[in-house]
Amino acid sequence: MELVVCLEEPKRPWLSLRCTVPDDVSAIGIYGPSGVGKSTFLRCLAGLETNAHVAVAWPSRIMQCDAKPRVGIVFQDAVLLPHLSVAENLALAKRYANTRPQSQYMQSLCDADVLSELAIEHLLNEPVQTLSGGEQQRVAIARALFNRPDVLLLDEPVSALDNALKQRVLNCLCHAAQGGVLIIMVSHALSELALCCDWLIALQQGEVVQQGDAATLRHTLLMQHNADGEPQSEPLFSIIPVAAIQPRTNHINQYVVAGHTLYMVAAQSVSNRLKIDANQVILSLHKPQNTSLQNHLPTRVLTVQKISQATMLVSLQLLSLDDQETDIQITALITSQAVEQLNIQAGRPMIASFKAH
Amino acid sequence: MDWQSIQLTLKLAFLSSVVLIVIATPLAWWLARWQHPLRPVVHAVIALPLVLPPTVLGFYLLVAFSPNTALGGFYVSATGSTLAFSFTGILIGSLVYSLPFAVQPLYNAFEHLDKRFIDVARTFHMTRWQQFRHVVLPLTKSAFVTAAGLSFAHTLGEFGVVLMIGGNIPGETKVVSIALFDHVESLQYADAHRLALLLLIFSLVLLSLLYRFNRRQVLKWN
Numbered sequence: 001m002e003l004v005v006c007l008e009e010p011k012r013p014w015l016s017l018r019c020t021v022p023d024d025v026s027a028i029g030i031y032g033p034s035g036v037g038k039s040t041f042l043r044c045l046a047g048l049e050t051n052a053h054v055a056v057a058w059p060s061r062i063m064q065c066d067a068k069p070r071v072g073i074v075f076q077d078a079v080l081l082p083h084l085s086v087a088e089n090l091a092l093a094k095r096y097a098n099t100r101p102q103s104q105y106m107q108s109l110c111d112a113d114v115l116s117e118l119a120i121e122h123l124l125n126e127p128v129q130t131l132s133g134g135e136q137q138r139v140a141i142a143r144a145l146f147n148r149p150d151v152l153l154l155d156e157p158v159s160a161l162d163n164a165l166k167q168r169v170l171n172c173l174c175h176a177a178q179g180g181v182l183i184i185m186v187s188h189a190l191s192e193l194a195l196c197c198d199w200l201i202a203l204q205q206g207e208v209v210q211q212g213d214a215a216t217l218r219h220t221l222l223m224q225h226n227a228d229g230e231p232q233s234e235p236l237f238s239i240i241p242v243a244a245i246q247p248r249t250n251h252i253n254q255y256v257v258a259g260h261t262l263y264m265v266a267a268q269s270v271s272n273r274l275k276i277d278a279n280q281v282i283l284s285l286h287k288p289q290n291t292s293l294q295n296h297l298p299t300r301v302l303t304v305q306k307i308s309q310a311t312m313l314v315s316l317q318l319l320s321l322d323d324q325e326t327d328i329q330i331t332a333l334i335t336s337q338a339v340e341q342l343n344i345q346a347g348r349p350m351i352a353s354f355k356a357h
Numbered sequence: 358m359d360w361q362s363i364q365l366t367l368k369l370a371f372l373s374s375v376v377l378i379v380i381a382t383p384l385a386w387w388l389a390r391w392q393h394p395l396r397p398v399v400h401a402v403i404a405l406p407l408v409l410p411p412t413v414l415g416f417y418l419l420v421a422f423s424p425n426t427a428l429g430g431f432y433v434s435a436t437g438s439t440l441a442f443s444f445t446g447i448l449i450g451s452l453v454y455s456l457p458f459a460v461q462p463l464y465n466a467f468e469h470l471d472k473r474f475i476d477v478a479r480t481f482h483m484t485r486w487q488q489f490r491h492v493v494l495p496l497t498k499s500a501f502v503t504a505a506g507l508s509f510a511h512t513l514g515e516f517g518v519v520l521m522i523g524g525n526i527p528g529e530t531k532v533v534s535i536a537l538f539d540h541v542e543s544l545q546y547a548d549a550h551r552l553a554l555l556l557l558i559f560s561l562v563l564l565s566l567l568y569r570f571n572r573r574q575v576l577k578w579n
Contacts, residue, residue: 048476073480079473083495092491096481147481 001025002057005044009051013037015044015206021199023059027173027183029193029214031221032203038186039076041203042153045184046073062102062150062182069182070098072149076156078136080128086139087124090146098148105179106148117172118142119165133160138169145176152176154185158192170195171271178272194218194239195273215239219329226307236278236313238331243272252356258328259321263294265357278313281332282353285342294356298323299330301348304339312339316352358551361528362536366513369444369532373451374508377459380452381504385463404457411454415521418450422522440522447523447530451512458507466500467493499571506567510560 001023007015015037021028030038044052062069080089094111101107115121118138123131131139137160144152154173158166173196177183187193193200193214200217202210210217222236242255242262255262255274264274282288287296299316307313311333318328330352334344344350388399406414420426422440424433432440440446474496478488494501516534523530525539533552540549 043476046476046480048479070482071480073476075473075477079471079477081474081492081496083498093481096483096487098482149480 001059002055003045004055005041005052006054007037007040007044007049007052013040013206015040015052017041017203017206017208019201019208019211021201021211023061025199026177026180027185027197027199029197029200030184030186030203031190031193031200032188034188036203037206038188038203039155042073042155042184042186045151046071046153048073058151059182061180069102069150070148071151071153072144072147073153074137074140074144074155074157076137076159077133078140080131080136080139080143082128084128085124086120086126086128086131089128089139089143090124093143093146097146098150101148102150103176103180105176105181106150108179109145109148111146114142114145114172117175118169134162134165137161138165141169141172149181151182151184154183156187157185159187166192167195167271174272190218190221190234191237191275194237195271195275215329219331223305223313236307236331236333237275238278238329240274240276240318240328240330241272242274257297258318258326260297262297263356276330276354278331278333280354281330283314283316283332283334283338283342283344284351284353287351288353291353292355293353296351296353297330299350299352300325301344301346301350302329303346304344306336307333310335310337312336314339314344314350316350319349359533359536359548362531362533362552363555365444365528365530366532366534369448369451369515370509370512372448373455373512374459374505376448376452377455377508378501378505381456381459381463382501385460386467388460389464389467403460406454407457411515411517412521414454415450415518418446418453418518418522422446442522442524442526442530444529447515447519447532450518450522451515454515454518455508455511458511459504462500462503462507463497466497470496502570503567506563506570510563510567513556513560513563 001021003017003019003021005015005017013035030041032038040049043049044054045056047054058069080086081092084092098106115124118141120135120138120142123135123139128136128139137157141154141157157173158169161169170192173183173185177196183196185193185197198214200211200214200221201208202217202221210221218239222234225234226236240257240262242257245254245256245261251265253264255264262274282293298319300319302315302317305313305315312335314332314334316330316332318326318330320326332352338344384403388396419441422429422432424430424439429440432445440449470493474492475488478492483491514534515532516538519530519532519535520538523535525531525535531539533556537549537552537556540546540552
């Protein structure tokens with residue numbers, strides 16, 4: 001997939017982007033600080049900037065034989081029609097819905113599922129003005145989905161949500177992406193993009209500075225920000241791709257990764273990516289006994305990097321049940337003192353443990 | 358009571374506001390989007406009737422209505438009578454005279470309308486008419502009511518222009534304000550009082566309703 005967007009207008013951030021994304025990518029994350037033209041980029045892709053030069057070769061799976069794909073957009077501040085109730089806003093989007101959606105997700109879209117995934121069933125009869133910012137954001141996402149687009153552009157879609165809801169909404173977007181809808185999502189938080197996107201594009205001053213596979217680039221970007229000592233840099237984390245096992249018990253979700261079972265509290269809805277904060281990971285030489293920690297994964301140390309005077313970041317490769325290396329990485333933030341005590345160095349097998357929430 | 362004049366005035370005011378909404382909507386929409394150095398001039402032309410003596414307007418209209426001009430000539434060839442001293446003539450007069458009252462509220466509303474509402478409608482692939490019907494019209498409803506109401510009320514108060522181009526033909530151009538002037542000239546003060554009071558009360562009620570409606574809208578939208 002080829003994306004070329006150029007926009008030069010007085011009083012607007014200047015934009016000149018050119019990037020190539022593999023066709024099998026289902027969700028693209030646009031990352032960058034505020035004011036670099038991320039939102040303008042989305043507007044251009046949606047065809048809303050008449051002065052922009054936009055040339056996109058969409059992946060063939062979303063191309064309608066005789067027409068451009070339908071591109072939906074969700075603005076950061078929702079832009080719901082204030083004279084209509086929530087249900088009426090959704091009904092209007094449905095009334096003008098795409099009659100020939102290309103994705104299997106959109107062809108089999110079930111309204112009730114979307115409403116419950118986004119936790120907005122109880123809001124249907126509310127007037128739009130009484131909704132909170134987070135509620136408006138979720139209704140706006142539902143409205144965009146109800147229009148059955150082939151490509152969905154989202155501008156900071158979870159910025160006004162608390163963590164549990166954030167996870168829920170991102171899972172909903174993941175479902176759409178897995179079902180064949182091309183998701184392009186803008187955010188200034190790598191953790192949000194990492195949970196949903198498999199390709200990242202980093203913008204700076206209206207240009208692409210870095211792009212690549214999400215797992216690799218996310219780590220690189222996180223490390224850069226921490227190395228630069230940016231005050232607003234995000235805490236380090238890693239993402240583990242998992243498969244959910246049914247049924248869940250005691251409000252705990254069960255997941256499998258490389259043959260190992262993981263447990264996560266079910267307050268977060270079922271997802272296929274788990275975000276593990278690096279400062280929540282505990283490293284041990286042997287599997288801890290008699291501990292409240294629920295998750296233990298066998299790993300091998302890849303690298304040990306100094307983050308600050310007192311802390312070090314250990315990158316670990318996950319091992320499968322039969323001790324084979326997988327391509328899944330986990331990071332742990334520990335003190336230099338601990339590194340010394342346990343003599344942690346590259347190649348050393350370690351058990352990485354973390355709590356179930 | 359001059360029922361004929363009252364009926365004629367209501368008909369003139371009603372037709373004026375209907376036609377004005379039809380003309381002013383696209384005009385105000387275009388003006389709110391048009392970026393050009395000549396924009397203030399167009400604004401000024403539309404606002405001219407606010408400041409010009411109605412006699413000036415009436416005089417130029419009378420000139421334009423003459424069968425020697427394109428407009429006047431066309432009307433004569435199409436209908437066989439002249440525009441001056443006809444109902445159509447005073448209707449055209451009131452359209453010009455009340456145009457700023459229809460354009461201004463619509464222009465303000467369109468200019469303050471968040472363009473992203475229309476962006477969303479465009480991504481839904483709505484046609485221009487659907488965008489107008491489902492998004493623009495409901496969001497600017499109060500401006501439409503204000504524009505129609507003010508045009509109506511302002512046409513009721515029209516005097517100078519009608520006197521210049523319409524004269525005083527009962528059932529054709531003799532509106533209430535002209536009838537009132539007639540009564541005063543012929544010293545029929547009782548009749549004059551009745552018509553004056555009627556216009557006063559009617560205008561007061563109409564404007565009060567408009568303000569009431571607008572206040573409700575403002576509360577509703579914020």
